[in-house]
Amino acid sequence: MKRLVSYIFIAFSMIQCVEDKNANHQKDVEQIQQLAKDFSSYVNSSNYEMIGASYTKDAKIFPQRGKIISGRTAIVKYWTLPEGFQTKNHKITPSEITVVEDTAYDYGHYEGTTVKADGEESSWKGKYIIVWKRVDGKWKMYLDIWNSI
Amino acid sequence: MKRLVSYIFIAFSMIQCVEDKNANHQKDVEQIQQLAKDFSSYVNSSNYEMIGASYTKDAKIFPQRGKIISGRTAIVKYWTLPEGFQTKNHKITPSEITVVEDTAYDYGHYEGTTVKADGEESSWKGKYIIVWKRVDGKWKMYLDIWNSI
Numbered sequence: 101m102k103r104l105v106s107y108i109f110i111a112f113s114m115i116q117c118v119e120d121k122n123a124n125h126q127k128d129v130e131q132i133q134q135l136a137k138d139f140s141s142y143v144n145s146s147n148y149e150m151i152g153a154s155y156t157k158d159a160k161i162f163p164q165r166g167k168i169i170s171g172r173t174a175i176v177k178y179w180t181l182p183e184g185f186q187t188k189n190h191k192i193t194p195s196e197i198t199v200v201e202d203t204a205y206d207y208g209h210y211e212g213t214t215v216k217a218d219g220e221e222s223s224w225k226g227k228y229i230i231v232w233k234r235v236d237g238k239w240k241m242y243l244d245i246w247n248s249i
Numbered sequence: 250m251k252r253l254v255s256y257i258f259i260a261f262s263m264i265q266c267v268e269d270k271n272a273n274h275q276k277d278v279e280q281i282q283q284l285a286k287d288f289s290s291y292v293n294s295s296n297y298e299m300i301g302a303s304y305t306k307d308a309k310i311f312p313q314r315g316k317i318i319s320g321r322t323a324i325v326k327y328w329t330l331p332e333g334f335q336t337k338n339h340k341i342t343p344s345e346i347t348v349v350e351d352t353a354y355d356y357g358h359y360e361g362t363t364v365k366a367d368g369e370e371s372s373w374k375g376k377y378i379i380v381w382k383r384v385d386g387k388w389k390m391y392l393d394i395w396n397s398i
Contacts, residue, residue: 166398247311
């Protein structure tokens with residue numbers, strides 16, 4: 101009898117564990133949605149420190165027509181606009197965010213406008229895949245690739 | 250004492266489980282490496298049936314300068330070359346394949362040459378991210394994005 105009670109307890113613990121996991125996944129998805137919004141605000145305000153902090157230290161980005169860029173310093177350099185340039189209306193619209201343990205993959209669309217020093221504007225949009233990693237409890241971008249539409 | 254033995258047994262089972270998982274991961278990585286080689290051979294031989302079968306039914310591809318293409322039929326249509334055209338020397342070189350449960354992410358480089366009907370050749374290369382899913386025990390591409398170098 102005692103053993104049966106133990107088994108039932110273990111079974112319930114396992115169900116509880118699975119339920120907690122699903123609940124956490126929803127929380128993780130919401131966190132990643134918020135981080136995508138935050139990232140756009142950093143791009144729009146040229147906040148390069150926070151752009152860098154949005155990536156893992158060993159992150160890789162895959163810009164169009166260029167090599168894979170690895171590591172925060174190089175990534176921030178890529179994002180840094182020339183003097184007088186600014187980005188506005190940067191927006192990320194995720195289509196799906198799926199969390200698997202401490203990894204998540206996320207795909208969707210992005211858009212934005214570059215305002216040049218002379219005021220000329222050019223808008224762009226495209227699609228992306230991001231692989232996120234949970235590092236010390238915080239979600240960071242590990243792989244970030246995109247191409248235009 | 251009996252309880253202690255049970256606990257030790259459970260602890261060893263858990264360690265065994267983790268070890269099995271790591272061993273499987275290595276096997277999974279090798280399977281995905283082989284599937285990448287297989288995929289190139291299908292592209293080089295215009296084997297559209299096997300190109301389609303390399304993707305999950307609900308897969309998405311992200312071609313350059315176009316919309317996200319969803320589902321096997323549309324994906325095969327994208328890969329189908331015009332009459333008289335052929336691809337040769339298609340090759341995928343993964344830099345990292347990481348397996349997390351029934352999901353894997355994979356990034357690296359691709360290259361190939363298109364031979365046109367008149368014999369003219371154009372070579373291309375670029376970088377990619379693929380998200381793989383294990384479906385009925387087989388790894389299939391779920392998300393496939395690339396851009397040129």
